[in-house]
Amino acid sequence: MKFIVCFAIIMLLLPFPSYGERDESIEGILDEITEELLREYIQTLQDFGPRVTGSIACREAAEYIEAQFEEYGLIVREDNWTYHGYEDINIEATLTGENTSSDEIYIIxxxxxxxxxxxxxDDNGSGTAAVLAAAKVLSKYKFEHTIRFVTFSGEEQGLLGSREYAAEAYENGDNIVAVLNADMIGYAETNEGRTHVIIEETESSSWITNIAINMSIEYEIGLEIVREPSYPYSDHASFLQYGFDAIFFFEYEFNEYYHSSEDTIDKMDLDYATRVTKLIVATLIELAGLKEGDYENPIVKIEKPHGHLYINNREIIPLPHDSTIVIGKIEIEVYALDNESGIDSVEFYIDGRMVAKDEQPPYQWLWDERALLLHKIGVKAYDRAGNEGYDEVKIWIFNF
Ligand SMILES: [Zn+2]
Structure with a gap:
């Protein structure tokens, strides 16, 4: 009996068993998806005013989306479409897969x-924000297969932009394996609403929902998935029509302000929008196959000169407020560390001009040029995966 009690206590003290195989890199990516990030995207989109297909506001929104994709270093394409007197553009951004023998494409x-x-x-700044957030956080990583981030216009006139896009992909023979569509994912009123999300699926696309369910559990996203049959009321339907597997993420409690002047950010639940976005992105990561690798920037710090008075390369006395004064020449000494792929090289800069490069530790460079008054020493460390770290120090120098 005593043994059983002890055993029970030990079991209670043990940390909760984790589900499946949780990947730390994926956890790190999901942590980057924050309420603040989504708020910025949604507020910006809302501030353009009604983004009616063919209007100036809609085009301004397209340009904003395009600028974000470009900032994230993705390959961006404007996809013009016309249909029965309507015309506008879809914006597509591509993150090419690393596996050159794969032609698989995954779309958010x-x-x-x-x-x-x-x-x-909410309709549909929330879904657009999910696509932008996905682009921002995933663009820093490498995947086996190609990911496309796509935003459509013409949806409200009958899925016009996406229909043209899916038709073109079909004609091109694009191997689109799975499509994750988000439309109205940021509204919840009750606790039940906050803990549930609808996924619309077909028999052939239900395998994607299975992945989403696993990801919600594994990464404790706090969303129970309610499976529903697909209705042709959002852009996933265009892909289904052309035989591509697609699912549709949709808030559990319908936003009563939708299609009105009151569909504004203050009516939304951004914590809910954040968790639904995490769910979609986690599913996408699992589909596209995250490549293991070094994604961390190296640590780099100028150890000398820093916070002292130096005369002819000798440290004399510490100075207040981290200020640094150098008289004569100075050996710049740098601490650089990268725990994954290791340091490749360290570059030295004076006032933004590169003056030296060191590929072997200890990383140092003797600066002995005529220099007077205030100058800036900068150092860049690169790891073998191409990530970089930077440090700089401003110094007063008197080297005649
Ligand atoms: Zn919509």
Whole structure:
């Protein structure tokens, strides 16, 4: 009996068993998806005013989306479409897969247009924000297969942009394996709403939902998935029509302000939007196959000169406020560390001009040039995966 009690106590003290095989890199990526990030995207989209297909506001939103994709270093394409008197553009960004023998493509998508009179924060600033957040956080990583981040216009007129896009992909023979569509993912009223999300699927695309369910459990996203049959009311339907497997993420409690002037960010639950976005991104990561590797920037620090008075390369006395004064020549000494792939090289800069490169530790360079008054020493350390770290120090120097 005593033994059983002890055993029970020990079991209680042990940490909870984790589900499946949780990947630390994936956890790190999901942590980068924050409420603040989504708020910025959604607020910006809302501030353009109603993004009616063909309007200036819609085009401004497209340009904003394009600028974000470009900032994240993705390959960006404007995809013009016309249909029965309507015309506008879809914006596509591509993160090419590392596996050159794979032609598989995985798509995360959302429509960015809204109906007349509606600022479209939830419909569909929320889904567009999910695509932008995915692009921002995933662009720093490498994947086996190709990921496309796509935002459509013309959705509110009958899925026009996505239909043209899917038709073109079909004609090109693109091997689109799975499509994750997000449309209205940021509204919840009750605790039940906050803990559930709908995924619309077909028989052939339900395998993608299975992955989403696993990811929600494994990464404790706090969303129970409610499977529903697919209705042709958002852009995933365009892909299904052309035989591509697609699912649709949709808030559990319907936003009563949708298609009205009151579809604004203050009516939304951004914590909920953040968790749904994490769920979609986690599913996408699992599909596209995250490549293990070194994604961390190296640590780099100028150890000398720093916070002292130096005369002819000799440290004399510490100075207050980390200030640094150098008289005569100075050996710049750098601490650089990279725990994954290791340090490749360290570059030395004076006032932004590269003056030396060192590929062997200890990383140092003797600066003995005529220099007077205030100057900036910068150092860049690269690891073998191409990530970089930077440090700089401003010094007063008197080297005649
Ligand atoms: Zn919508």
């Amino acid at each position: 998508c959302a429509h960015y247009d809204s109906v007349p009179g509606s600022p479209g924060a």
